[in-house]
Amino acid sequence: xxxxxxxxxxKSNYFWDKYKDSYLYREQMIxxxxxxxxxxxxxxxxxxxxxxxxxxxxxxxxxxxxxQDILAAEYDKEDVHLYQDLVESNVKSARLSDTFGKQKSRxxxxxxxxxxxxxxLRVTLMxxxxxxxxxxxxxxxxxxxxxxxxxxxxxxxxxxxxxALRDYFYIELEKHSKSSYMGSGVIILDQYLTLQSTNEAGxxxxxxxxxxxxxxxxxxxxxxxQAICAKLSAQDEKSFSVFIPxxxxxxxxxxxxxxxxxxxxxxxxxxxxxKASPKExxxxxxxxxxxxxxxxxxxxxxxxxxxxxxIANQFKISYYTVQDHLKGIFYKVGVQTRNELVWKLxxxxx
Numbered sequence: 001x002x003x004x005x006x007x008x009x010x011k012s013n014y015f016w017d018k019y020k021d022s023y024l025y026r027e028q029m030i031x032x033x034x035x036x037x038x039x040x041x042x043x044x045x046x047x048x049x050x051x052x053x054x055x056x057x058x059x060x061x062x063x064x065x066x067x068q069d070i071l072a073a074e075y076d077k078e079d080v081h082l083y084q085d086l087v088e089s090n091v092k093s094a095r096l097s098d099t100f101g102k103q104k105s106r107x108x109x110x111x112x113x114x115x116x117x118x119x120x121l122r123v124t125l126m127x128x129x130x131x132x133x134x135x136x137x138x139x140x141x142x143x144x145x146x147x148x149x150x151x152x153x154x155x156x157x158x159x160x161x162x163x164a165l166r167d168y169f170y171i172e173l174e175k176h177s178k179s180s181y182m183g184s185g186v187i188i189l190d191q192y193l194t195l196q197s198t199n200e201a202g203x204x205x206x207x208x209x210x211x212x213x214x215x216x217x218x219x220x221x222x223x224x225x226q227a228i229c230a231k232l233s234a235q236d237e238k239s240f241s242v243f244i245p246x247x248x249x250x251x252x253x254x255x256x257x258x259x260x261x262x263x264x265x266x267x268x269x270x271x272x273x274x275k276a277s278p279k280e281x282x283x284x285x286x287x288x289x290x291x292x293x294x295x296x297x298x299x300x301x302x303x304x305x306x307x308x309x310x311i312a313n314q315f316k317i318s319y320y321t322v323q324d325h326l327k328g329i330f331y332k333v334g335v336q337t338r339n340e341l342v343w344k345l346x347x348x349x350x
Contacts, residue, residue, distance in 0.1 A: 002036055002149055005156045012160045022046055022168035023214055026058050026133075029161060033137075037150050040140040041117070043067070045223075046165055049130040050287045052084060053242045054227035056213050063138070064217060066111055068193065068226050073107040075234030080105045086124045087131045092158040096120040097145040112138070121146040123154040125162040130290055132165035169288070170334075172245035180208065180250035185273035188259070193221050193229055196268065205252065205273045212246045228256045229269055243276060243284050251276040278346060285345050289332045298325045302338055303346050 015028045026044040033039075045057040059067055073079055080103050081094035096112075097119045099105055112120060117138050125133035135154065139146065185202035189195060198206070209222035221229075224244050232240045239257035246252065253276045259268040276284070282303070286296050294315070301311045308326070312319045326338075335341045 002153050005160070008157060009160050012164050016164045016167065021172070022133075022165055023056070023058065023212070025164060025168065026161075029157075030058065036153065037137065037146075038139070038144075039121075039137040039146075041138040043070075043134070043136045045134045045136075046169065047131060047133055048242050048244075048288075049132055049166075049169070050284065051231075051242050052087065052131060053224075053231055055224045055242065055244045056209075057223040058214075059223070061216070062115075064220065066115060067223065068230065069111045070107065071227055071230035072234060073111060075231045076106075077234070079107050081122060083122065083124060083131075083134050086122070087126070091155070092126060093121065093123040093151055093155040095146050095151050096122075116140050116142075118142060119145045121151065121154060123158050125165050126158050127162040127166040128290065130166070130288070132162055132169050135161065169245065172251075180246070181275045185271075187225070187271040187273070189221070189229065189269045189271065191267050191269075193226065193269070195221070202271075202273060208246065208249065209244070212249075225254065225256075225271060228254055228271065232256045232258070232269065243280075251281065253280055282346050291329060291332060295325055295329050295332075298322060299329060299341070299345065302326075303342055 011032060012029065015025045019025045019028070026046075030042055030044055033042075041060040041063050043057055043059045043063055045054050047053060048055050054071070057067075063070075074082060077084070080099045081096060086092055086094060096105060096108055108117075108120070117140055119139040120136060121138075122134065122136040124131045125135060135157070137146070137154075182204045183201040184199075185205040186197075186199045187195065187202040187206065188197040206222060206225075207218075209224055210218055213222055213224075215222065224242070228240060228242055239255055241253055241255040244252045244254055252273055254271060254273045256269055256271045259270050286299060291299065297315060298311055301314060306314065308319055308322045312322045315322075330336060330341065333341060333344055335344055
């Protein structure tokens with residue numbers, strides 16, 4: 001018999017109160033799930049809600065060798081039940097076995113099936129319309145599939161775990177230490193994501209990210225950097241950046257771009273890592289708090305010290321409309337005054 005959603009909500013709140021960062025929270029929720037659902041492997045990922053890029057993952061050891069392949073398939077955008085599609089869908093969980101005989105999945109035929117994985121169940125972890133994590137479970141027994149009850153359980157966990165990961169994400173954005181800054185890091189990788197060169201700061205950031213992920217394989221690139229490279233390669237963009245908040249440590253901005261070697265014609269990837277600036281944090285926070293275009297304009301004017309009357313004149317709207325916008329902004333950001341708003345979005349990020 002599966003536990004009720006009230007039970008899961010209570011357990012989620014208990015773990016959130018007990019543990020300071022999302023890694024231990026996710027670990028405990030997975031251990032609890034193993035008592036309810038039969039699965040052989042798992043991956044529980046925290047994602048940046050703006051870019052849906054991995055910023056840290058707990059991965060069962062048997063999946064480590066194929067994690068990068070799964071990421072690449074995810075960003076290719078030519079498969080079934082992609083997380084981007086689930087985020088935009090009304091249904092937040094999906095069972096891969098539902099597609100058997102109906103749709104071909106490259107993820108299944110090329111990556112999962114050769115590793116004796118028979119089924120995959122995935123769910124987006126959502127709160128207030130934003131995604132803060134992915135949870136994927138796998139079965140390895142031949143012709144063993146997830147049941148309808150198990151699908152419904154994960155669907156129910158979407159909002160419960162999503163709320164907890166949202167709270168962790170914002171706490172990690174806000175409570176960081178200045179002492180973790182090591183300068184600008186540079187990391188050079190080949191097309192196989194093998195480390196070719198790095199400066200001292202880059203080496204230290206790799207170690208910091210591995211510690212954050214509790215990585216047992218220190219020779220493997222941190223999953224957040226794997227995700228950046230996978231998305232860069234799949235979308236063939238000139239560069240790609242993502243914010244990575246590390247609990248009680250620092251908020252990093254990691255940017256990846258291609259390096260073309262004229263002599264060997266090989267494609268290399270350069271990753272630069274640096275502390276997020278106040279301006280970058282300000283823009284990012286407005287995105288992650290899901291402020292509307294008008295709300296962003298009002299916040300920007302508040303940061304510049306404009307009064308309610310001045311904001312109304314600036315945007316040719318009424319005084320009361322500005323007040324309504326401010327109420328909505330305060331609710332989304334979780335503050336009660338303008339001073340708190342300025343502190344949380346700007347002054348708190350020197």
